[in-house]
Amino acid sequence: MKPQAIVLLSGGQDSTTSLFWAKKKFKKIIAISFDYGQRHSIELSSAKKIAKLAGVMHRIFKINEYEQIKNTALVDKNISLYKKDKINKNLPSTFVPGRNILFLTIAASYAYTCGIRDIVIGVSQVDYSGYPDCRKKFIKAMERALSYGMEFKFKIHTPLINKSKKEIVLLAKKLGILNFMKWTHTCYKGISPGCGKCAACVLRAKGFKEAGMNDPQFT
Amino acid sequence: MKPQAIVLLSGGQDSTTSLFWAKKKFKKIIAISFDYGQRHSIELSSAKKIAKLAGVMHRIFKINEYEQIKNTALVDKNISLYKKDKINKNLPSTFVPGRNILFLTIAASYAYTCGIRDIVIGVSQVDYSGYPDCRKKFIKAMERALSYGMEFKFKIHTPLINKSKKEIVLLAKKLGILNFMKWTHTCYKGISPGCGKCAACVLRAKGFKEAGMNDPQFT
Numbered sequence: 477m478k479p480q481a482i483v484l485l486s487g488g489q490d491s492t493t494s495l496f497w498a499k500k501k502f503k504k505i506i507a508i509s510f511d512y513g514q515r516h517s518i519e520l521s522s523a524k525k526i527a528k529l530a531g532v533m534h535r536i537f538k539i540n541e542y543e544q545i546k547n548t549a550l551v552d553k554n555i556s557l558y559k560k561d562k563i564n565k566n567l568p569s570t571f572v573p574g575r576n577i578l579f580l581t582i583a584a585s586y587a588y589t590c591g592i593r594d595i596v597i598g599v600s601q602v603d604y605s606g607y608p609d610c611r612k613k614f615i616k617a618m619e620r621a622l623s624y625g626m627e628f629k630f631k632i633h634t635p636l637i638n639k640s641k642k643e644i645v646l647l648a649k650k651l652g653i654l655n656f657m658k659w660t661h662t663c664y665k666g667i668s669p670g671c672g673k674c675a676a677c678v679l680r681a682k683g684f685k686e687a688g689m690n691d692p693q694f695t
Numbered sequence: 696m697k698p699q700a701i702v703l704l705s706g707g708q709d710s711t712t713s714l715f716w717a718k719k720k721f722k723k724i725i726a727i728s729f730d731y732g733q734r735h736s737i738e739l740s741s742a743k744k745i746a747k748l749a750g751v752m753h754r755i756f757k758i759n760e761y762e763q764i765k766n767t768a769l770v771d772k773n774i775s776l777y778k779k780d781k782i783n784k785n786l787p788s789t790f791v792p793g794r795n796i797l798f799l800t801i802a803a804s805y806a807y808t809c810g811i812r813d814i815v816i817g818v819s820q821v822d823y824s825g826y827p828d829c830r831k832k833f834i835k836a837m838e839r840a841l842s843y844g845m846e847f848k849f850k851i852h853t854p855l856i857n858k859s860k861k862e863i864v865l866l867a868k869k870l871g872i873l874n875f876m877k878w879t880h881t882c883y884k885g886i887s888p889g890c891g892k893c894a895a896c897v898l899r900a901k902g903f904k905e906a907g908m909n910d911p912q913f914t
Binding site: 609 | 805844
């Protein structure tokens with residue numbers, strides 16, 4: 477087992493699964509979450525609950541960049557959740573430009589301060605919303621930028637990168653945490669249980685359906 | 696001339712020189728500065744003054760990451776300016792882990808929103824404090840991470856990357872802005888004119904001395 481890791485925990489299904497994956501690989505874990513003005517800030521309560529269930533340290537960083545840039549439907553309620561991004565027409569309006577870059581930067585700055593080199597993030601490039609910062613080629617480039625920028629060799633772990641939503645559900649089952657999924661939050665609208673219509677809810681439902689299981693958030 | 700660029704403007708000598716360099720390359724410029732809790736926040740007044748002299752738009756982003764991480768002498772007054780960094784013993788305590796990564800990330804998020812691909816930053820890897828995020832190899836890696844992360848091709852311009860402090864002074868002279876240097880701020884202690892003792896003041900003095908010129912901040 478490796479000594480320590482920082483795990484990015486949004487409070488959703490994927491980051492929760494990644495957290496419990498990491499618990500098997502690292503002796504000590506610090507989970508971190510971001511309060512960035514997201515309209516589904518209810519996910520932070522899920523993150524707290526999940527961190528408690530996992531028995532790990534948890535820190536929430538309050539960041540205010542997106543209040544100042546206001547460039548995404550996830551922060552600005554005047555932008556519809558169901559439109560396209562203004563710049564990249566092939567992306568949905570829920571794309572937050574630079575979000576994972578920012579999150580990984582803060583995670584790495586904090587990790588550096590703690591002397592931790594391992595960072596875990598639950599991105600997947602299989603069943604996803606097309607967000608470019610969820611792809612392996614971005615993660616590799618970011619790992620390099622962070623390592624050069626701080627002269628400190630980081631390793632970014634992405635246990636779900638090649639997993640479909642179905643496979644993520646099956647991994648949660650294997651890790652014995654399927655029941656914890658009832659505490660996770662997915663819906664962009666910030667409704668619990670999810671609205672069932674936004675892209676995040678649709679992807680989640682697809683995973684459970686394909687895995688042949690009921691989503692515990694509805695039980 | 697290219698249409699637009701974002702210039703990172705701290706209010707110091709290097710970013711000011713880079714701003715006026717950029718004015719010759721781009722039709723429209725937006726200068727951005729960061730209020731990150733730096734003990735020399737007086738530099739933000741310099742940035743405002745310089746942006747006004749340059750006749751460019753100016754935005755200051757207030758960021759609070761370092762208030763929460765507290766890992767550097769530049770933000771935490773309990774850490775001496777003259778010691779070594781806790782993690783990288785070959786770096787000074789004034790190193791802010793991840794600062795240029797964070798600044799470039801915010802610059803790029805904002806640039807994306809404005810549809811701007813060109814970003815200018817006044818880093819130099821010649822006469823510098825050894826900060827790893829001032830090196831060409833970091834800038835290249837960061838350019839790639841930003842471009843992949845937002846699926847948007849960015850170009851990070853570093854007009855000073857291979858220039859010594861002397862050469863930067865000579866470039867300012869060539870650009871006809873040597874006199875504006877009296878409005879720039881360099882000192883880590885936040886004293887104007889500079890304390891003359893901190894690493895930033897020492898580097899600045901070296902440049903003017905080698906260029907055979909007087910530093911306008913003392914006139």
